[in-house]
Every structure is written in C-alpha cells, then in structure tokens.
Amino acid sequence: MNEPMITTSGHRALQIEQPLIFELDTGGSTAVDLPDPPKVRMRLGNLRNDKAIGLPGLSEPEVVRHYTRLSQKNYSIDTGFYPLGSCTMKHNPRLNEKMARLPGFADIHPFQPQSTAQGAYELMDTLAHWLKTLTGMPAVAMSPAAGAHGELCGLMCIRSAHDANGQGSRKLVLVPESAHGTNPATAALCGYRVESIPANAAGRVDVAALKAKLGPEVAAVMITNPNTCGLFETECIEIAKAVHAAGAYFYMDGANFNALVGRVRIADLGVDAMHINLHKTFSTPHGGGGPGAGPTVLSAALAAFVPVPFVVHDTKGYGVVEHAGHGAAKQSFGRMKGFQGQFGVFVRALSYILAMGVDGLKQASGDAVLNANYLRAKLSAELTPAFDGICMHEVVFDDGFLKNTGVSTLDVAKALIDEGFHPMTMYFPLVVHGALLMEPTETESKATLDQFIASMLALARRAKQGDQAEWFKAAPRLAPRRRLDETQAARKPVLRWKPSEATQAAAARQAAE
Amino acid sequence: MRYLPLNDANRADMLAAIGVKSVDDLFADIPAPAKAKAVFDLSNSMSEIEVERVLSNLAAKNLNASTAPSFLGAGNYRHHTPASLDYIIQRGEFLTAYTPYQPEISQGTLQAIYEFQTQVALITGMEVANASMYDGATACAEAAAMACRVVKRAKALMSGNVHPHYRDVTATAMRFMDIQVECLAPDPMGIEDLVGRIGSDLSCVIVQTPGFFGHLNDYTALAAACHAAGALLVVCVTEPVSLGLLKSPGAMGADIVVGEGQSIATPTCFGGPGVGLFATREKFIRQMPGRVAGETVDENGRRGWVLTLSTREQHIRREKATSNICTNSGLIALAFSVHMTLLGEAGFRRLAELNHAHAALLADKLEQIKGVKILPGTFFNEFAVQLSKPAAGVVETLAQRKILGGVPASRFYPTYPELENVLLLTATEMNSEGDINALAVALKEVLS
Numbered sequence: 018m019n020e021p022m023i024t025t026s027g028h029r030a031l032q033i034e035q036p037l038i039f040e041l042d043t044g045g046s047t048a049v050d051l052p053d054p055p056k057v058r059m060r061l062g063n064l065r066n067d068k069a070i071g072l073p074g075l076s077e078p079e080v081v082r083h084y085t086r087l088s089q090k091n092y093s094i095d096t097g098f099y100p101l102g103s104c105t106m107k108h109n110p111r112l113n114e115k116m117a118r119l120p121g122f123a124d125i126h127p128f129q130p131q132s133t134a135q136g137a138y139e140l141m142d143t144l145a146h147w148l149k150t151l152t153g154m155p156a157v158a159m160s161p162a163a164g165a166h167g168e169l170c171g172l173m174c175i176r177s178a179h180d181a182n183g184q185g186s187r188k189l190v191l192v193p194e195s196a197h198g199t200n201p202a203t204a205a206l207c208g209y210r211v212e213s214i215p216a217n218a219a220g221r222v223d224v225a226a227l228k229a230k231l232g233p234e235v236a237a238v239m240i241t242n243p244n245t246c247g248l249f250e251t252e253c254i255e256i257a258k259a260v261h262a263a264g265a266y267f268y269m270d271g272a273n274f275n276a277l278v279g280r281v282r283i284a285d286l287g288v289d290a291m292h293i294n295l296h297k298t299f300s301t302p303h304g305g306g307g308p309g310a311g312p313t314v315l316s317a318a319l320a321a322f323v324p325v326p327f328v329v330h331d332t333k334g335y336g337v338v339e340h341a342g343h344g345a346a347k348q349s350f351g352r353m354k355g356f357q358g359q360f361g362v363f364v365r366a367l368s369y370i371l372a373m374g375v376d377g378l379k380q381a382s383g384d385a386v387l388n389a390n391y392l393r394a395k396l397s398a399e400l401t402p403a404f405d406g407i408c409m410h411e412v413v414f415d416d417g418f419l420k421n422t423g424v425s426t427l428d429v430a431k432a433l434i435d436e437g438f439h440p441m442t443m444y445f446p447l448v449v450h451g452a453l454l455m456e457p458t459e460t461e462s463k464a465t466l467d468q469f470i471a472s473m474l475a476l477a478r479r480a481k482q483g484d485q486a487e488w489f490k491a492a493p494r495l496a497p498r499r500r501l502d503e504t505q506a507a508r509k510p511v512l513r514w515k516p517s518e519a520t521q522a523a524a525a526r527q528a529a530e
Numbered sequence: 531m532r533y534l535p536l537n538d539a540n541r542a543d544m545l546a547a548i549g550v551k552s553v554d555d556l557f558a559d560i561p562a563p564a565k566a567k568a569v570f571d572l573s574n575s576m577s578e579i580e581v582e583r584v585l586s587n588l589a590a591k592n593l594n595a596s597t598a599p600s601f602l603g604a605g606n607y608r609h610h611t612p613a614s615l616d617y618i619i620q621r622g623e624f625l626t627a628y629t630p631y632q633p634e635i636s637q638g639t640l641q642a643i644y645e646f647q648t649q650v651a652l653i654t655g656m657e658v659a660n661a662s663m664y665d666g667a668t669a670c671a672e673a674a675a676m677a678c679r680v681v682k683r684a685k686a687l688m689s690g691n692v693h694p695h696y697r698d699v700t701a702t703a704m705r706f707m708d709i710q711v712e713c714l715a716p717d718p719m720g721i722e723d724l725v726g727r728i729g730s731d732l733s734c735v736i737v738q739t740p741g742f743f744g745h746l747n748d749y750t751a752l753a754a755a756c757h758a759a760g761a762l763l764v765v766c767v768t769e770p771v772s773l774g775l776l777k778s779p780g781a782m783g784a785d786i787v788v789g790e791g792q793s794i795a796t797p798t799c800f801g802g803p804g805v806g807l808f809a810t811r812e813k814f815i816r817q818m819p820g821r822v823a824g825e826t827v828d829e830n831g832r833r834g835w836v837l838t839l840s841t842r843e844q845h846i847r848r849e850k851a852t853s854n855i856c857t858n859s860g861l862i863a864l865a866f867s868v869h870m871t872l873l874g875e876a877g878f879r880r881l882a883e884l885n886h887a888h889a890a891l892l893a894d895k896l897e898q899i900k901g902v903k904i905l906p907g908t909f910f911n912e913f914a915v916q917l918s919k920p921a922a923g924v925v926e927t928l929a930q931r932k933i934l935g936g937v938p939a940s941r942f943y944p945t946y947p948e949l950e951n952v953l954l955l956t957a958t959e960m961n962s963e964g965d966i967n968a969l970a971v972a973l974k975e976v977l978s
Contacts, residue, residue, distance in 0.1 A: 054883045084642070150571070386557065
C-alpha cells in the first residue's frame with residue numbers, strides 16, 4: 018500500500034479534524050437569538066454574578082458543523098454491524114423516536130394534576146402489563162433508570178423483605194465468577210458482603226459449590242440467565258429451589274432476557290426479582306451510554322416492597338402513589354429516582370413492543386439465537402469456541418486459536434475495526450481466557466453475518482501464519498485515530514479543557530483593571 | 531416483521547449450517563417446565579400506522595404545555611429547544627452508538643463528553659465533572675456516598691430546602707449503605723440554621739440553590755463552617771439555567787456540585803429521562819463515581835480522548851467500586867452540551883436574565899392579588915406563594931380552565947398541614963406576558 022498522503026489541512030477527505038468548541042470561540046457570538054427581557058425589579062439579592070463563565074460563543078452553522086463532524090467519528094448501529102456481546106446492539110426503529118416526541122408525551126410535566134396526565138399513567142400501566150405478562154411475574158417496579166439500578170432495586174426489595182421477616186442478619190450475597198461487575202458492586206451498595214461461586218467445565222454455575230455456600234447467612238443469589246457465556250443455566254429451577262430452601266431469594270440478572278422473550282416465563286424459573294434493560298431487549302437507543310431504563314419484575318414475596326412511584330387505577334381512572342410508608346406503599350422501601358421514572362424510554366419501549374407484538378417478539382428471540390449459533394458454527398472453522406454445543410443469543414470464543422501467534426484478543430479486535438466492524442466484547446466474561454464475546458442480535462441479515470464471518474476467518478488465518486504479530490499490533494490503521502495511550506490518560510488525568518496560561522494571565526490582568 | 535431481516539430461506543440455510551432442524555431445537559437446553567406456560571394473552575404485531583394510532587390516542591389524553599400555559603417547575607422545567615439541537619441528537623452516529631469502549635471509532639462521543647465535562651465544570655465553578663449520572667436525585671445520593679468515602683464518616687445533614695425527591699432518593703440509598711442522613715423539615719421561609727448543627731461526626735452538609743421554595747442563599751459561610759469541621763459541602767442545582775446569572779456553587783466553596791441537566795437538555799417529558807450533573811474538586815477525582823473521558827494521544831501523537839480512571843469502576847473493581855453505575859445518560863448529556871454550545875456565554879446569560887425577568891414580572895402581578903403572599907425575598911425563576919386556600923384545589927380548578935398553574939407543596943409534603951396552602955410557581959422564557967396575565971386573572975377569580 019502507498020504511504021498515506023499528508024494534507025495541508027490535516028483532514029483526510031471525509032475524516033475531518035475538529036477542534037474543541039473552546040478553541041473555536043469567536044467571542045460574544047450566540048446561535049440562539051432571544052428577546053430582550055422585560056424591564057422589572059430584579060430580585061436576586063447579592064447573588065448576582067457578573068464575572069465571565071468562560072463559555073465559547075459560536076454561530077448556528079458553526080455548531081451544526083461541529084457536531085456533524087464529531088458524529089462522523091463514531092461507529093453506530095446505523096452505520097454497521099456492532100456485535101458487542103452482552104450489550105444487545107439491535108436496530109433502533111425511528112418510529113419510537115417519533116412517538117416519544119408527540120407533544121402529549123414530550124411536553125407534559127411530572128407534577129401536573131393527575132387528572133390531566135391520564136394517558137401517561139395508562140402508558141406506564143400498559144408497558145407494565147406487557148412486562149409482567151411476558152415474565153409471568155405479579156409486580157414490576159418501573160422507576161429504575163438502568164440495568165445496574167434495577168439490580169439495586171431488586172436487592173433493596175430483598176433486604177427489606179428479610180428485615181420484615183426478622184432475617185436481617187443475612188449479610189451475604191452469592192454471585193458467579195462470570196457475572197457482570199455490576200452484580201457484586203450492587204450487592205456492596207446494598208450493604209452486603211459478596212462471595213463468588215465458581216463455574217463448571219460446561220460454563221454453568223457449579224451447583225454443588227453453590228449449595229455448599231448456602232446457609233443462614235445468605236440473603237440472595239444473583240445469577241445471569243442466559244449467563245455471560247451465552248449459555249442457559251440448565252439447572253436454574255433446581256438452584257431456585259435450593260436458594261428458597263435456604264431462606265434466601267433468587268435474583269436473576271435480566272440483561273440477557275432478549276434470548277428468552279416469548280419462550281420462557283421467568284416466574285416458572287423460580288425467580289424473585291429480575292431487571293429488564295429496555296435499552297437492550299426492547300430496542301430503545303443506547304445513545305452513546307444511556308439513557309436506559311431497568312424496570313424490575315418482582316415475585317409475590319417481594320411485591321409489597323416496591324419503590325415509589327407506582328401507578329394504580331380504579332374505576333375513576335389512573336393515579337400514582339408517590340409516598341412510601343402508608344396506604345398502598347406501606348411497606349415500600351422508598352424512592353430510587355426523581356419524578357416518574359424514565360418516561361421517554363417507556364414510550365419508546367412500548368412503541369417497539371406494540372410494533373413487534375408477542376408473535377414478533379418470539380420470532381426476534383428465535384432469530385437472535387439463530388444468528389448467534391450461525392456465527393458459532395461458521396467461526397468454529399478457525400476460532401476456538403469456549404464451550405461445546407448450542408449457545409443462546411451470544412457466543413464466546415477463547416484465545417486458544419491465537420496460541421503462540423503473538424497476537425492477542427485486543428489485536429484481533431483492533432484489526433476488525435479496519436475491516437469496518439465494531440469489535441466484539443473483549444476479555445469478558447472473566448472465566449474465559451482472552452474471551453471474544455459476540456452478540457449479533459436478530460436485526461442483522463445473513464449477508465451481513467457472512468461478511469463478518471469472512472473477515473473474522475481471514476484475520477484468524479492471518480494470525481495463525483505466526484509472523485503477523487507486528488501487523489496486528491499496528492491496527493487500526495484506517496480509523497480516525499490509531500491506538501490511544503490509555504496509560505497516560507489514567508496516570509496524568511486531563512479531564513477538561515483549560516485556557517492556555519497566556520490567555521489566563523490576560524484575563525486576570527483584565528479583571529484586575 | 532419489518533424489523534427482522536431474515537427470511538425463511540435464510541433461516542433454513544442457517545439451521546442446516548448449524549446442524550439442527552428447527553429454531554426450537556436451539557432452545558433444547560431450556561428444561562421443558564420452563565417453556566410449558568409460555569403462552570401469552572397479548573397483541574400480535576402492528577403496522578406503523580396502527581402503533582401511531584394507539585400511542586397518539588394515549589398522548590391525546592394528556593393536557594400538554596403546548597396547548598395550556600404552564601407554570602410548573604419543582605425540579606423539572608420547560609424551556610425552548612433550538613431546532614438544531616434535536617437534529618443533532620437524532621443523528622444515528624450519536625443515537626445508536628454504545629458507550630465508547632473502542633476509542634478509535636468513538637472519538638465523536640468522547641470529544642463531546644470531554645466538552646460536556648468542561649462546560650459543567652465551568653458553570654458550576656468546579657474543577658472537574660464526570661460524564662453524567664442518571665438524574666439529579668441519584669447524583670445527590672452518589673455525592674453523599676462519595677463524601678462519606680472521602681471524609682470517612684457515616685453521617686450526612688440535609689437542608690429542608692433540598693428537593694424532596696433528592697432527599698428521598700438519598701435517604702433511601704444511604705439507609706442501605708448504613709449511613710445516617712439527618713433531613714431537616716421543609717423550610718418555606720428560608721430560616722433554618724445549618725451552621726449550628728455541624729458536628730465532628732458529619733461527612734457533609736447537602737443544600738440546594740436556588741432552594742426548593744425559591745430562596746437564593748450564599749453558602750460561603752456554610753462552606754467555611756463545613757471545612758472547619760472536616761466535612762464537605764454538597765450543593766444541588768435543580769435549575770442549571772440559574773447558573774447563567776447567579777454566583778456559582780464553586781465560588782461559594784462547594785466541594786461537590788450535583789444537579790439535574792434536564793432544563794437545558796430536553797423537554798419536560800413527564801420527568802425523565804434527565805441527566806445528572808456531577809462536579810467536584812480535582813483532588814477528589816479518584817473517589818468520584820461514574821464514567822469520565824480524558825485527553826491523551828494516539829500512536830501518531832495526535833490528540834484524542836478515552837474513557838479513563840476505570841479502576842474506580844464496577845467492571846474492574848467489582849464490589850469495591852465507587853458506584854455500580856455503567857449506563858448513565860449519555861444522549862441527554864450530549865443534548866445538554868449542544869444546547870450550551872448553541873447558547874454560548876452571551877446566550878446563556880441572556881436566557882437566565884429572561885427567566886428571572888419573567889418570574890419577577892409574575893411576582894409583580896401576583897403581589898397585587900388578595901390572598902397571595904410571595905414567600906422568598908429573592909428567587910430566580912421559581913418561588914413559593916402562600917394562598918388563602920388549599921393549593922391542590924386551586925391547581926385543579928386552574929387545570930379545568932386549561933392553565934397548568936403551579937405545583938402544590940402538599941404533593942411532596944402530605945403530612946405537613948402548614949404547607950397545604952403553599953404553591954410553587956415558575957416562569958421561564960416560554961411564558962409570554964399574556965400567559966402571565968391569564969394566570970393572574972384566573973388566580974384572582976379562584977381565590978375570591
């Protein structure tokens with residue numbers, strides 16, 4: 018290949034370098050024209066500030082171009098295949114966005130009289146009905162803002178139930194080694210000690226080891242199912258029975274519920290609480306890191322402890338219970354989130370659910386599992402599957418196929434970037450050596466999967482040549498940036514822009530004058 | 531189904547490649563009793579037209595502020611949204627990207643986070659900020675937990691001027707962390723004494739500016755008293771537009787500033803999703819919760835950004851992490867940042883002036899009505915009033931006249947009869963002088 022051309026501007030055709038907004042400051046400009054304020058008596062006391070804040074001023078075309086250029090430096094589902102395991106990067110229908118922007122949803126206020134927000138409460142109740150029906154669970158807490166927040170909701174219900182039953186001395190939560198990091202972090206936030214349960218050779222929870230740890234100290238067991246190896250916990254029902262026999266509760270991490278929708282009722286697994294990531298299973302956009310929502314379904318044993326707010330209805334219509342400690346919320350553990358929960362996410366999720374219907378949702382979980390197994394079958398020609406047999410919605414390979422090549426999982430991921438794909442999840446789950454975790458989702462065509470398979474197999478074959486480590490270490494070559502120095506970023510953190518020292522000195526002189 | 535690309539021929543080819551006969555065979559690992567009852571009385575798939583019809587019917591049952599003048603606030607504010615803001619956040623490269631774990635192909639999101647962090651630090655008067663939390667209330671709880679980690683004490687004191695949802699969310703979270711939170715009674719007159727309650731066992735004092743009932747307080751002396759006792763000052767901001775005109779919490783000596791960015795970022799949207807703002811001093815960054823972007827260079831020495839300081843976080847530290855948060859509020863943080871960029875220094879200041887002027891105009895009008903007493907002497911765009919009648923009934927009557935006339939304090943404090951007649955009123959740049967006159971006329975009639 019020829020050397021990359023050096024340009025005067027530093028731009029490279031569609032890859033355009035873009036400074037920070039602070040470096041584009043044109044001084045005094047604004048992209049928003051607002052009217053002059055009416056003349057009135059100010060009532061700010063001595064709290065008025067007249068000093069400059071330091072925000073840059075730009076015109077509208079400059080701002081639009083700035084963010085458009087930034088957007089072009091991002092990979093996204095709209096751009097291409099994003100098989101990031103455990104993250105469920107499926108297509109986000111624009112219908113959901115259109116619905117969330119209806120003035121009757123976007124331009125309503127959490128504290129307007131309940132009589133004037135009946136449609137909003139009905140929407141929340143309808144979504145709750147779908148979630149309860151699809152899981153077979155009697156209750157759902159709608160307010161958690163994300164998956165980890167939903168885990169916290171479930172564990173708070175569990176601790177409240179133990180306290181109410183005189184079992185407050187239970188201080189231990191058991192979590193498998195393969196769990197998401199949020200599980201132990203959540204248990205700790207809920208005041209629990211955490212012990213881990215080993216996995217067996219088949220990638221499932223070692224049930225004998227789990228049973229050996231169960232006892233009067235254990236408050237709950239948290240298990241992801243399908244687990245982070247993409248495998249169904251086949252002994253789930255037996256685990257639930259053992260957990261209950263020991264007086265503990267069974268929390269199921271529902272991050273992977275998308276594999277089960279329409280095929281398994283969670284209640285039939287003996288689950289006491291499970292969060293549902295609306296931004297995974299029900300296709301609300303990930304937005305570069307949120308917002309999501311993590312409604313948490315609850316068993317009859319935990320339902321009374323549900324956090325406020327929650328919607329209720331009678332013959333007169335809908336209402337919302339906003340205060341813990343009395344009435345319908347007598348045993349509620351309190352509040353986790355301001356206002357009425359992630360309402361805008363609820364609108365999008367219901368829009369998706371209604372579009373799919375229960376038949377479409379069942380087809381979706383089937384296609385998601387089919388796509389993952391197709392990747393497993395085809396990639397096994399060169400890669401090393403971490404576990405034998407059928408997987409669920411995601412498939413994990415170990416780095417056995419890279420042995421003695423000098424190429425790492427990270428190198429393969431970076432080479433995939435040059436191939437035009439978003440890499441898979443790397444080095445997770447921790448129980449698989451050098452893990453490559455791939456989740457294709459149901460919204461990818463066979464043609465896309467075949468392209469990805471061709472790239473992946475070619476990279477594996479290249480690595481196996483044995484003398485390609487340097488080539489891999491130099492990837493990515495074609496992205497907006499080469500590999501970034503993460504060590505420097507952490508060692509000398511620069512977390513914000515600051516004006517240059519000369520500018521600061523000039524500003525100080527001006528202030529002094 | 532239009533969201534699913536596979537057709538039956540694809541499925542047959544793929545099943546053959548896998549070596550099974552049917553999709554159901556792929557679910558063979560699941561025990562039969564777990565699948566037996568998976569029959570659901572729910573609707574089947576719908577066309578776009580049908581979905582739009584169902585949801586539009588629900589939306590039409592709500593009285594929305596584009597058809598009724600609204601004076602609602604209490605932590606959730608209606609401001610103008612420039613057209614280019616919604617265009618930018620709907621770009622697929624922002625909307626449909628994940629958390630930027632692969633920095634080489636996520637520089638857009640990472641640079642935007644870095645700009646957001648800088649903007650939040652600037653307006654709060656702090657040194658650093660994180661990439662966002664879920665909302666203001668959860669950010670407040672995280673701040674209390676962080677203060678306890680920093681100071682190594684397990685007690686917090688919360689002012690009665692803090693938003694009751696922030697209070698409840700913080701008190702709930704702290705109870706499970708075995709941290710004691712002393713929450714003072716609601717303080718509509720703005721007379722509580724905090725300095726006198728600071729003891730050597732406190733990790734932090736939590737206050738809010740502007741206060742829940744509207745008061746503007748200078749917390750400089752309180753900050754000094756906190757620091758003298760080895761405690762931190764946490765300041766909540768539920769209406770960040772106020773920072774365009776008011777002395778910043780950082781200038782008062784705050785150690786942690788948390789807030790809700792909704793008012794700048796998004797429509798009211800029934801209260802969610804919002805975006806939690808979290809800013810602090812540089813010396814505390816390793817105790818800070820949440821994601822954070824930092825500057826670095828690539829192999830060619832070109833500037834770029836990465837997520838950094840991840841050794842604080844759950845995916846590395848597991849049960850020893852500073853928080854369990856991962857998904858936060860990325861897109862709403864972007865919306866906040868885009869709007870701040872559109873406004874710039876001049877626009878931000880003008881927006882704040884306009885808000886205060888409209889609220890002051892509203893106060894001028896209401897002061898002339900018998901049965902209305904404005905409680906705070908100073909305020910920004912929201913203030914509490916004492917009415918001659920219970921506020922909840924007044925608000926219902928106004929709603930029947932298609933005016934969303936404020937939030938009754940009793941909605942938050944049902945067990946405080948002395949607050950029964952207290953109403954919170956907000957005016958922003960969205961309330962025309964005509965709206966303000968209409969409210970004044972209607973209120974006068976309702977109270978007479």
